[in-house]
Amino acid sequence: MTAKPAGNTPASSRFYALASRVEAATTAAELGFTACNDTRLLVDYRQAALVALPAARPPRLVAHSGLADVDPNTPYALWLSGVTKAILARCAELPAGARVLPLSPEMLDADLAAGWSEWFPAHVWVLPLSGPGQSIGALLFLGRDEPWPNQLTSDGEEFALLQMAGLYGYAWWSLVARPTRVQRWWRAATSGRRLRYILAGVLVVLLLPVREYTLVPAEIISLHSQVIASPREGVIRRMVVLPNAPVKAGQVLAEMDDTTLRNKLAVAQAELATASVEMHQAAQQAIESQNAKADLGMAEGKLHEREVDVASLTREVAKLEVRAPADGVFVYSDPDDWAGRPVQTGERIGLLADPHTLGVRAWAPVGEPTNLEGGAPMTVFLKTAPLSPVDARLEYAGYAPVEAPNGVASYVLRGTVDGSHEAARIGLQGTARVSGHWSVLGYLLLRRPLATVRAWAGV
Numbered sequence: 001m002t003a004k005p006a007g008n009t010p011a012s013s014r015f016y017a018l019a020s021r022v023e024a025a026t027t028a029a030e031l032g033f034t035a036c037n038d039t040r041l042l043v044d045y046r047q048a049a050l051v052a053l054p055a056a057r058p059p060r061l062v063a064h065s066g067l068a069d070v071d072p073n074t075p076y077a078l079w080l081s082g083v084t085k086a087i088l089a090r091c092a093e094l095p096a097g098a099r100v101l102p103l104s105p106e107m108l109d110a111d112l113a114a115g116w117s118e119w120f121p122a123h124v125w126v127l128p129l130s131g132p133g134q135s136i137g138a139l140l141f142l143g144r145d146e147p148w149p150n151q152l153t154s155d156g157e158e159f160a161l162l163q164m165a166g167l168y169g170y171a172w173w174s175l176v177a178r179p180t181r182v183q184r185w186w187r188a189a190t191s192g193r194r195l196r197y198i199l200a201g202v203l204v205v206l207l208l209p210v211r212e213y214t215l216v217p218a219e220i221i222s223l224h225s226q227v228i229a230s231p232r233e234g235v236i237r238r239m240v241v242l243p244n245a246p247v248k249a250g251q252v253l254a255e256m257d258d259t260t261l262r263n264k265l266a267v268a269q270a271e272l273a274t275a276s277v278e279m280h281q282a283a284q285q286a287i288e289s290q291n292a293k294a295d296l297g298m299a300e301g302k303l304h305e306r307e308v309d310v311a312s313l314t315r316e317v318a319k320l321e322v323r324a325p326a327d328g329v330f331v332y333s334d335p336d337d338w339a340g341r342p343v344q345t346g347e348r349i350g351l352l353a354d355p356h357t358l359g360v361r362a363w364a365p366v367g368e369p370t371n372l373e374g375g376a377p378m379t380v381f382l383k384t385a386p387l388s389p390v391d392a393r394l395e396y397a398g399y400a401p402v403e404a405p406n407g408v409a410s411y412v413l414r415g416t417v418d419g420s421h422e423a424a425r426i427g428l429q430g431t432a433r434v435s436g437h438w439s440v441l442g443y444l445l446l447r448r449p450l451a452t453v454r455a456w457a458g459v
Contacts, residue, residue, distance in 0.1 A: 011160045014041040022167055028052075028175045032063025035129075035140055035168050042161050045144040046121050051084045052138045052176070059084035062138070079115050084139055086112060091128040091136060100162055101126040102148060103141075123147050127165040131173025138172050140165065206442030211435050214370040216413070217406060218362035218380055218432035220390075220424050222353030223416065226326070228253060230343040231319040239335040244427055246355070247324045254322040254338070254349060265313040272306035279303045328352040329426055353426050360392045360415040362432045363404035369447060370411070371436035372397040378415045382430035385423035392417045394434065 018034075018041045025031040036048040048065040061077040064070050071077060086108050091101055103124040105113040121143040129138040142161075149158055230236075235257040241247055282299035324330065332338070332350030343349070360380055364370040371394075378392040398412035413434070417424060443450075 011042065015160045015164060017041060018164060019167055022164075022171050025171065025175070028062065028172070031168070031171055031175060033068070036063045036065040039140075039142070039161070039164065042164060043142070043158060045142045047141075047143040049080060049141040050138055051080055051141070053084070053088070053136060059088075059139075076119050079112065079119055080141070082112055083108060087126060088136070088139075091126060091139065094128065099128050099130070099165065101128070121145050127162070127168075129165060129169035129172050131169055131177060135177075137169065137177050140168065206440065206445075208441045209438055210441045210444055212369070212371065212437055212439050212444060213433050213435045214364065214368050215431050215433055216362045216364045216368070216370065216410075217404065217429070218360050218378075218413075219429040220380070220382070220417075220426055221359050221361045222329070222331075222351075222355065222426050223357040223359040225331075225351045225353040226328075227348055228322060228324075228330070228332075228350045228352055230256075230345060230347045230349060231322065232256075232316065233345050234320070234343065236338045236341045236343060236349075239332070239338050241330045242335065243330070243332055244425075245330055247328065247330050247352070249324055249326050251324045252321045253324055253330055256320040256322070256343075265310065265317055268306065268309040268313050272303070272310050275299070275303040275306040322349065324352055326352065329355045331426060355426060358417040358421075358424055358426070359395075360390075360413075360417060360432060362413040362415070362434070363402075363406075363408070363410035364397070364413055364434065365404075366401050366409050366411065369436075369451070370413075370434055372411065372413070377435040378413075379433045379435070380417075380424075380430055381433070382423060382428050384428055384430075386430075388421070388423040390417055390421045390424050391419065392432070 018038055021034050021038055022031065025034055032050045035050050039045070039048060045065075049061060050063040051059045052062045053059055059081045060072045061070050061080055062072070072081075083103075087101065087103065090107070091099075094101060103126050105116045108116070120141075122145055124141060124143040125148050127140040127142065128136045129140055130136045237255045237257045239254050240252045241254075247253065279296075279299040279302075282296040285296075329352070330350055331353050338349070360378060362378070364372070374394060374396055376394040378394055380390040380392055382388070382390065392415040394413060394415045396414055401409045401411055404410040413432075415432075
């Protein structure tokens with residue numbers, strides 16, 4: 001509901017009542033509604049419109065009398081935007097004491113003037129709403145059928161309207177165009193000599209000498225390790241040693257299922273015993289009968305065959321226990337993953353690693369500018385001990401890229417750990433920093449954008 005001026009109330013009282021409403025506005029929409037509807041406390045009019053002047057964008061209708069919301073894309077709003085463009089220069093030339101522009105169709109071009117009778121009443125005032133810097137942030141259009149006065153008196157309602165326009169302008173600047181603290185600091189910092197000092201400081205920082213580096217995923221490995229493979233085809237019954245456990249030479253690491261082989265060995269041993277008895281009988285018969293000497297040779301051959309079978313199966317049964325060939329640490333996955341798992345001859349079960357010769361294995365993505373030269377310094381930050389970095393030295397880098405554990409095409413890097421580190425243990429993972437040549441900080445920060453621009457431009 002719009003306010004109406006009270007004829008018996010002094011203009012000053014109405015001015016302060018309207019000023020209190022302006023002060024209570026917390027958003028630009030509330031201020032626009034007050035300017036278009038509650039200005040009737042001061043003067044009477046038929047139509048009011050508020051057009052904002054955003055920076056680098058065309059004028060935009062933001063409020064209108066009698067409407068809670070406006071559409072800036074209607075024909076009326078677009079026509080009003082064109083009128084604002086046409087008179088904006090004249091509004092900027094108005095004196096600061098009485099910033100009001102009596103608008104008439106003669107001030108517009110033929111196309112805009114043709115729509116006057118459709119969109120505007122006969123008499124229209126345009127009030128520029130400016131902030132502290134006298135920059136115009138919006139235009140308030142007030143139209144009515146009665147003429148506006150040609151001269152203003154200090155006690156008249158129209159003079160109070162001009163004062164209220166100044167209050168509207170400051171409130172609009174405070175809600176819409178007032179710079180934030182960061183913006184004010186930036187303007188102060190970039191004014192005068194300060195800008196030169198800032199640019200000089202930035203240039204000095206960009207020219208600071210730094211060493212190039214690349215961060216790549218890495219893990220601790222042993223430089224001397226042996227592959228523990230399955231000695232024969234079969235099924236893993238159980239893993240005797242836990243993962244990453246120290247073992248001695250000859251210690252049993254894993255046991256394979258022996259049911260079939262032991263049954264075959266038992267049968268072979270029974271056949272060996274039978275062949276031994278037959279051999280003994282044939283020897284006795286050969287003493288008594290000359291014809292039985294031929295059967296003695298066959299019995300000896302059969303006994304020898306059974307002895308070979310038993311010896312062969314005995315060796316196969318011995319292979320069912322996978323033993324450590326030397327001292328070290330047995331590295332493999334979860335024991336539950338191997339129990340009952342069928343394996344082929346030579347299939348890898350785990351690694352027997354030497355814990356005293358530690359190294360680093362890393363994966364450098366193909367797109368990373370990594371120093372792949374031998375002897376490059378490496379620093380490994382383990383996930384379990386990020387505050388205790390491990391120093392290492394790059395030994396070599398793979399020639400052909402492979403798929404890293406994270407699925408990225410990478411070069412395999414191998415390095416040697418310098419000295420002894422209590423935090424380092426085989427299997428620990430982390431991030432390795434591979435250091436390169438000395439350069440400036442600006443190049444280090446801009447090398448990726450430069451590489452992208454160069455690949456895009458083809459230079």
